[in-house]
Amino acid sequence: MKKKTLFTLTLIAASALLIGACAPLETVSAEAAPVEPAAEVAQASVAPVSMPANNGNGGNSMQDRNGSGNNPQEEDCDGTLSFVPAEALTQTEIDGLSFMREEEKLARDVYLTLYDVWGLPIFQNIASSEQQHTDAVKGLLEFYGAADPVTDDTIGVFANDDLQALYDQLVEKGSLSLADALEVGTTIEEIDILDLQEYLAETDDPNITMVYENLLKGSYNHLRAFVSQYEGESGESFEPSYMTLEGYNEALLNASSGHGEGGQGGRGRGRGGNGKN
Numbered sequence: 001m002k003k004k005t006l007f008t009l010t011l012i013a014a015s016a017l018l019i020g021a022c023a024p025l026e027t028v029s030a031e032a033a034p035v036e037p038a039a040e041v042a043q044a045s046v047a048p049v050s051m052p053a054n055n056g057n058g059g060n061s062m063q064d065r066n067g068s069g070n071n072p073q074e075e076d077c078d079g080t081l082s083f084v085p086a087e088a089l090t091q092t093e094i095d096g097l098s099f100m101r102e103e104e105k106l107a108r109d110v111y112l113t114l115y116d117v118w119g120l121p122i123f124q125n126i127a128s129s130e131q132q133h134t135d136a137v138k139g140l141l142e143f144y145g146a147a148d149p150v151t152d153d154t155i156g157v158f159a160n161d162d163l164q165a166l167y168d169q170l171v172e173k174g175s176l177s178l179a180d181a182l183e184v185g186t187t188i189e190e191i192d193i194l195d196l197q198e199y200l201a202e203t204d205d206p207n208i209t210m211v212y213e214n215l216l217k218g219s220y221n222h223l224r225a226f227v228s229q230y231e232g233e234s235g236e237s238f239e240p241s242y243m244t245l246e247g248y249n250e251a252l253l254n255a256s257s258g259h260g261e262g263g264q265g266g267r268g269r270g271r272g273g274n275g276k277n
Helices: 038-043 091-118 121-143 161-174 178-201 206-234 245-257
Strands: 006-010 027-031
Touching: 091 121, 091 161, 091 178, 091 206, 121 178, 121 206, 161 178, 178 206, 178 245, 206 245
Parallel strands: none
Antiparallel strands: 006 027
């Protein structure tokens, strides 16, 4: 089984990123980080996701297409026209990106807040990975000309009311004890895994699929890291609150083997924090 999966996304770069005259097309790639051994779970992270650049025209790129709109458009090297997506996204895909943008921000915000409370490195380390996750989804929103729900990047501020309530609930619980804080980490990763798996099933866009699969790999690793430290701190065996036992075991297997494919394994979507607290 390969320890690394190479993701390659070939896109036409935005004209604003070109230096001088037209530059040749480049292939941008991102490698998922190798899975950390169990002894180093506090350092769990995922490699940055390489994203397409914003179209640079200040508008909705989906409205710029002509004719059938099935192909990218290019003009002569005048720096005025950028890549046009081959196909428009469905509303379901847009809604999914919007939600995941804030859900990944929630993970970052909770972990940074709990790091301030407890000073445990795992929260700071994984928060850095979650920053990469939310930035990756932001890149997709910009690439497709969709609105970014994060108009205020302040920690603990969310446009989605359900995520706002979930953030408040998780921070309150995580402030009770270190074991509770680590369990909050497992909760966030379980929910994230379920949502990513469901959104993956709702899209056939290759760019979205590539990013979601990369984020899913990171969440598998994060879940394993939090479970390991929770069990060490609490002295109790971890039991999943949102995922089925089968889905949870599969997630740990995926984290251990370094690949991200896996079944749904969930009781339903994790949105809004439904499930055992």
